[in-house]
Amino acid sequence: MTDELPEPHPELRDPDWQRHAEKEAWVDYRRDRRRARRARRLTIAAAVLVVLVGGGYALVEWGKTTADHYDGASTGAAAVTTTTPTDLPDFGRVDLSRPFDNTPAQNWAEGIAGLSTPAPAKTGAFSAQQVSSAIDSVKQLITLGFLDRDTLETTPTSTSPCCRKTCAISSRRTSGTPTARRPT
Incomplete structure (x- = not known):
């Protein structure tokens, strides 16, 4: 080629x-x-x-569905109807002495007993007794801050019972147990 x-x-x-x-x-x-x-x-x-x-x-279909709500009889503002608790059916009634019956919450413990914590063990530089004391202090503060009726219903002042309880817990915690420092 x-x-x-x-x-x-x-x-x-x-x-x-x-x-x-x-x-x-x-x-x-x-x-x-x-x-x-x-x-x-x-x-x-x-x-x-x-x-x-x-x-x-889409607008035509939306107009058809919203037109179903208006029968044309009412002009102006819609009539306001109120329901009273007597209008509720029997299955809607709640026994206020046991409000959590027939709900998942019926098996939960009441108050601070519903808060489960692990068993105290030595953690870092803290002994098991110090960890247990800290857990108890936290539980008492949670009880006072979120579950105590005095705290929830009154305005806290330095003379109110809830403030005295909180001050007693915090002063006991700071004076009763030594604090350990983290190693640097």
């Missing part, structure tokens, strides 16, 4: 034919671009039309 290229056809060398071929290529290129532009515009118009029709359909 030879590495030579075949001789080009004699018409390919003709300058008139080359001008005609170039002109025809530009015409085809412009026609293809025009078709692509037209197709793009048609696609955008179809998408806009679909969105408008879908939105119109």
Whole structure:
């Protein structure tokens, strides 16, 4: 085989034919671009039309469902009806002496007994007795802060019973047990 290229056809060398071929290529290129532009515009118009029709359909359906709420008889403000506890059915009544019956909370312990803590163990530089004392102090503060009726119903002052209990617990904690420092 030879590495030579075949001789080009004699018409390919003709300058008139080359001008005609170039002109025809530009015409085809412009026609293809025009078709692509037209197709793009048609696609955008179809998408806009679909969105408008879908939105119109949704508004009509929403109007039908909201129109069902209005019977046309009432004009102006709607009449306000109130229900009293006597209007409740029997299954809606709650026995206030045992409000958690027939609920998942019926098996929970009352008050601070519902807070379960792990058994005290030596933790870091603190002995098991110090950890136990800290857990008891935290439980007492939770009881006073969140479960004690005096704390919940009165405004705390320095002479109120809840503040005296809290001060007694915090002073006992700071004076009774030494604090350990973390190693640096």
